[in-house]
Amino acid sequence: MIRTRTWVIIIAAAAVVFALLSIWMLSAKQSGTIAEVIQDGVILREIDLSLVTREYSFTVEAPDGGFNIIRVQPGRICVSEADCPDLICVHQGWLNNQGSPIVCLPHRLMIRLKEVTAVDAVSH
Amino acid sequence: MAKKAVCLLFMLLFLAACGSSPASREHSADFFAMDTYMSIRAWGAEEGLLPRAEQLVYRLESELSVTRDDSVIAVLNRSGSALLPDDVIPLFETALNLCEDTGGALDISVYPILQAWGFTAEEYRVPSETELASLLESVNYRQIAFDPATGEVSVPDGCELDLGSVAKGYTADLITALLRDNGVTSALLDLGGNIQAIGTKPDGSSWRVAVQDPAGQGYLGVVNVADSAVVTSGGYERFFTDESGNTWWHIIDPATGYPAHSGLLSVTVIGKSGVICDGLSTALFVMGRDKSESYWREHRDFEMILMTEEGRLIITDGISDSFTPAEGMTAEVISG
Numbered sequence: 514m515i516r517t518r519t520w521v522i523i524i525a526a527a528a529v530v531f532a533l534l535s536i537w538m539l540s541a542k543q544s545g546t547i548a549e550v551i552q553d554g555v556i557l558r559e560i561d562l563s564l565v566t567r568e569y570s571f572t573v574e575a576p577d578g579g580f581n582i583i584r585v586q587p588g589r590i591c592v593s594e595a596d597c598p599d600l601i602c603v604h605q606g607w608l609n610n611q612g613s614p615i616v617c618l619p620h621r622l623m624i625r626l627k628e629v630t631a632v633d634a635v636s637h
Numbered sequence: 638m639a640k641k642a643v644c645l646l647f648m649l650l651f652l653a654a655c656g657s658s659p660a661s662r663e664h665s666a667d668f669f670a671m672d673t674y675m676s677i678r679a680w681g682a683e684e685g686l687l688p689r690a691e692q693l694v695y696r697l698e699s700e701l702s703v704t705r706d707d708s709v710i711a712v713l714n715r716s717g718s719a720l721l722p723d724d725v726i727p728l729f730e731t732a733l734n735l736c737e738d739t740g741g742a743l744d745i746s747v748y749p750i751l752q753a754w755g756f757t758a759e760e761y762r763v764p765s766e767t768e769l770a771s772l773l774e775s776v777n778y779r780q781i782a783f784d785p786a787t788g789e790v791s792v793p794d795g796c797e798l799d800l801g802s803v804a805k806g807y808t809a810d811l812i813t814a815l816l817r818d819n820g821v822t823s824a825l826l827d828l829g830g831n832i833q834a835i836g837t838k839p840d841g842s843s844w845r846v847a848v849q850d851p852a853g854q855g856y857l858g859v860v861n862v863a864d865s866a867v868v869t870s871g872g873y874e875r876f877f878t879d880e881s882g883n884t885w886w887h888i889i890d891p892a893t894g895y896p897a898h899s900g901l902l903s904v905t906v907i908g909k910s911g912v913i914c915d916g917l918s919t920a921l922f923v924m925g926r927d928k929s930e931s932y933w934r935e936h937r938d939f940e941m942i943l944m945t946e947e948g949r950l951i952i953t954d955g956i957s958d959s960f961t962p963a964e965g966m967t968a969e970v971i972s973g
Contacts, residue, residue: 551667553668553669554666554667554668598759599759606854607854613830613849614674616673616674618669618672618673618674621669623667623674631845631859632845632846632847632856632859633825633838633844633845633846634825634827634832634844634846634847634867635827635830635832635846635847635848635849635856636830636831636832636846636847636848636849636867636868636869636905637830637848637849637869637871637874
């Protein structure tokens with residue numbers, strides 16, 4: 514009898530923890546600050562820009578041997594350097610929670626926000 | 638009693654673990670094609686449907702690309718005549734009708750001019766006036782001989798065509814038809830910034846489509862749509878600056894051979910047909926504000942959002958309830 518009651522309490526507690534966890538996960542998902550670095554449809558990195566505390570950079574190698582250097586700062590991300598012919602990705606500047614994704618066509622690279630704040634798509 | 642409570646709790650936990658039903662599952666495809674980035678998100682699609690949509694895009698690209706030697710358009714430009722495949726005939730017909738209907742503001746024969754400015758190879762230069770004048774002689778969509786029944790098309794010497802101004806919109810229409818025929822009632826296509834919505838979101842609410850601010854990083858506003866295409870053209874998309882500091886963009890006025898300076902920075906067209914929205918956004922950009930307004934009053938089968946060089950945001954009254962300007966922006970509404 515006592516054992517049954519203990520189980521009820523444990524499971525009830527687990528249910529409460531699950532409920533709190535799902536609420537936290539759902540609300541975190543809507544923050545709109547997770548940047549995805551995608552090459553040819555494959556997600557290379559997911560970076561939660563709201564958790565970035567200091568600046569850092571990393572290099573993405575392109576299939577054709579080229580490169581893009583990606584700079585991450587608290588709340589924003591950009592391509593700081595690349596060896597593509599048009600440099601459109603570099604000139605596009607910082608991607609914050611507005612604006613269209615950064616695209617480097619020659620290197621088939623894209624950086625976009627996972628949940629652009631309350632918008633489903635951008636016409637441009 | 639206590640055992641019953643344990644069972645009940647377990648059942649609740651299992652229920653919570655059940656996600657959405659397979660019918661409403663989201664499928665997505667992201668890929669590069671037609672010199673741009675494309676993404677498709679669809680709900681309720683069968684396995685394998687989006688790869689078919691992707692293949693459809695690659696097939697159209699191989700038929701339409703002006704820079705691929707073996708495409709039917711490249712063959713036409715090289716030899717002066719070609720036989721269009723069945724799935725390109727409706728596109729060609731619609732494009733020619735749009736050229737006529739917009740009084741030549743859209744002209745699919747402007748390709749030699751685009752080449753002269755270097756927009757096709759991204760080796761930019763400012764052509765001389767004499768060079769442009771001589772090239773302009775062969776720019777005129779009326780010289781194109783086309784038989785929609787057979788798909789036979791021919792052009793005179795020096796005349797070259799490019800369907801770049803309508804190809805993405807047409808592709809979106811074909812993907813839309815493919816998805817619909819296979820039971821998809823909710824999908825969002827993004828073909829390099831050409832947006833096309835099928836139905837509403839799975840929860841029944843409208844899709845929220847932002848319009849890029851041509852002069853900055855943010856948006857002009859957000860428009861709520863269902864079953865619509867939203868296509869934007871603007872000089873900001875592709876341009877270069879010459880040694881004297883002049884900015885030249887890729888939308889050419891077929892009447893002058895120079896990049897169109899009509900007082901507009903961007904034009905967004907919202908309507909049912911992707912191909913019409915695509916072609917119209919270019920044509921209206923060339924026409925400028927006043928002519929665009931008259932064109933809209935005559936047709937009334939699309940809506941538009943114009944951004945002028947003076948920073949005025951103008952929308953048509955059909956979207957006055959569904960468009961929300963960005964913070965700090967006010968939209969002037971024009972009515973019929």
